Amino acid sequence: MLRFPARSVSVAEISRRDLGLLGLILLLAGGLNFFSLAQNGYGNTYYAAAVKSMLLSWSNFFFVSFDLAGFVNVDKPPVGLWFQTLSTRIFGYSGFSLILPQALAGVISVALLFFLVRKAGGTTAGLIAAALLAVSPINLMVNRSNILESQVVLTLLLATWALLRALERQSFGWILCSGLLLGIGFNIKGLEAWLIVPVLLLTYLSGLPLAWWVRFRHLALMLLLMLALSLTWVLTVDLFPASQRPYVDSTLTNSELDLMFNYNGLQRLLGEPSYGGTPQVVKHYKGELGPVRLFQPQLGGQVSWFLPLALVGLVTLVWKSGWLEWRQSWKRRSLLPSQYMLLLWGGWVLTVGGFFSVAHRFNEYYLAVLAPAICAMAGWGAVALWQDSTRKGGRGWLLLIAFAATGLEQLNIINNYPDWNSWQLPLLIGICVGGVLLLATTRTLLPRRETSRRFCRYSKIINAAVGIPLLIVPLWWSSVSFTSDNEGEFPLSGPTPHQQGNYIVPPPDPQLLTYLKTYANRDRFLLATSGIEEAAAVLLATDRPVMALGGFSGYTPILTPTTLAARVANGEVHFFLIPSSNLTESQTSALYTLDPNIWFITSYTNALTHWVSDTCQPVAPEQWQTDPQFLALQLYYCAS
Secondary structure, three states: OOOOOOOOOOHHHOOHHHHHHHHHHHHHHHHHHHOOHHHHOOOOHHHHHHHHHHHOOHHHHHHOEOOOOOOEEOOOOOHHHHHHHHHHHHHOOOHHHHHHHHHHHHHHHHHHHHHHHHHHHOHHHHHHHHHHHHHOHHHHHHHOOOOOHHHHHHHHHHHHHHHHHHHHHOOHHHHHHHHHHHHHHHHHHHHHHHOOHHHHHHHHHHHOOOOHHHHHHHHHHHHHHHHHHHHHHHHHHHHOOHHHOOEOOOOOOOOHHHHHHHHHHHHHHHOOEOOOOOEOOOOOOOOOOOOOHHHOHHHHHHHOOOHHHHHHHHHHHHHHHOHHHHHHHHHHOOOOHHHHHHHHHHHHHHHHHHHHHHOOOOOHHHHHHOHHHHHHHHHHHHHHHHHHHOOOOHHHHHHHHHHHHHHHHHHHHHOOOOOOOOOHHHHHHHHHHHHHHHHHHHHHOOOOOOOOHHHHHHHHHHHHHHHHHHHHHHHHHHHHHHOHHHOOOOOOOOOOOOOOOOOOOOOOOHHHHHHHHHHOOOOOOOEEEOOHHHHHHHHHHHOOOEEEOOOOOOOOOOOOHHHHHHHHHOOOOOEEEEEHHHOOHHHHHHHHHHOOOOOOOOOOOOHHHHHHHHHOEEOOHHHHOOOHHHOOEEEEEOOO
């Protein structure tokens, strides 16, 4: 039977030793999150450019406009970027101030997870969970970037804390507070914040010892508040006339509702449709869909370092709670605190993990919302496994199984990177073999007196000596976050982020900027580009409006050739930077005579860029580009 404290324990009741250990873990988290933080540059330039635009206009701030002229907004809700804008307003616009809110959120999340897990498994379990989250590769990476996942994780943990307070105190106010926080989470990253809502609802429904109609009434009002707060900004934007606000990026309908529930909703699960309605292939390979997807190296290297320990711990805790206890709770029509805690953290792991096991389109850093639950179950499960290892019975061998499975998963991850694991692989093999032998020997020599204090003390030392080395390789794996190579559009944890799909947007050519400032200085838009990366780079370098013709995805129908021609005729924009593959045959021949070494590549084309290449004149590369030898883009001038 699981034991659970009957009431919440205040910080003052935690021993000095445990508070000291928590302080060391928080120092570790702070050091890992803030070490050389400024070297990561602006991180994701799409978000960085939006924050710069939001600083210069209240309209841009409210609508989260990507560009200074309010042409198109970003494809995310506003609250996370509002926090970044506030940080840059206080500390000045820089990469450090953009990333600061995420780094702080990461440290606070570690502390909060300690107190949440401590409610379920005790102080030791809380300390283990906090330590695992502090060194978790995926969380460390997002904490050191301007990606919004760190803010989402903190908001979800706060919503969980409020829900547990509601159960402990049977308080209607606290469950409303949980709904309020979930609504804020939606306004940070959309439906990603709702992934744990079913688990929270089931936990509250099964854990509140009141009449069923009271439980359902509480949850109905909580959901109503959550929905109202979640959709207030979305509906407000949609109610504005389209001519008075930026176009909603990544949508065909110019609607925030469409963005939240289609592009950032169903398409994440089912895949992104093409113009013909057929789902496209996933942009970055993330492993085969199915129940073992998270154990494959593509995603396992981000979040699954301690997943086997968490799953074995979950099985152990369910087994340990006993069928009779669950049956009695069912008769009482409410679960014990230990049981609804198990439902909460185990359900979080299985629900969110199940989503990412079958989802077609998502970025790897989205997995950060799974990490707190894995760390919680691993910490709680490790304590339960150790307790069982000091007693006779079948459950006593589960600690060895958990250790071996965790070691094998880490071996599976790093074995996929032969250029990196020169010493890590032999070290991990030695740790696994030595640990299994030591645990097996300890289990075999279990004394007849199961309550032997000396044996328990020695067993605790042995288990710590075996388990702590399993942190070495994940922490070393995360060390890439301390290098400048970790900055980029889609940051990944691991030794070779660029080979995994991440890339850094290069700064614009200084000669291009000089040319544009000379000839386009009076235009409303300094430049129009076909890609969001080129637009963000020029915007960040010049603080001038840049038009991203197709938005982030490239296919957003913000303009038609007719409306683009009208903007050119009105003198809003004259220069276009588009892929060289849009050149007509005669234009290609003309440029080729200027420089036979020009390399033209195939790139994305659409009606707008074809209109530009068919209507406007290419600018000779030597006028705007320092090194035209490997030209992938071409600058055009369109007369009014």
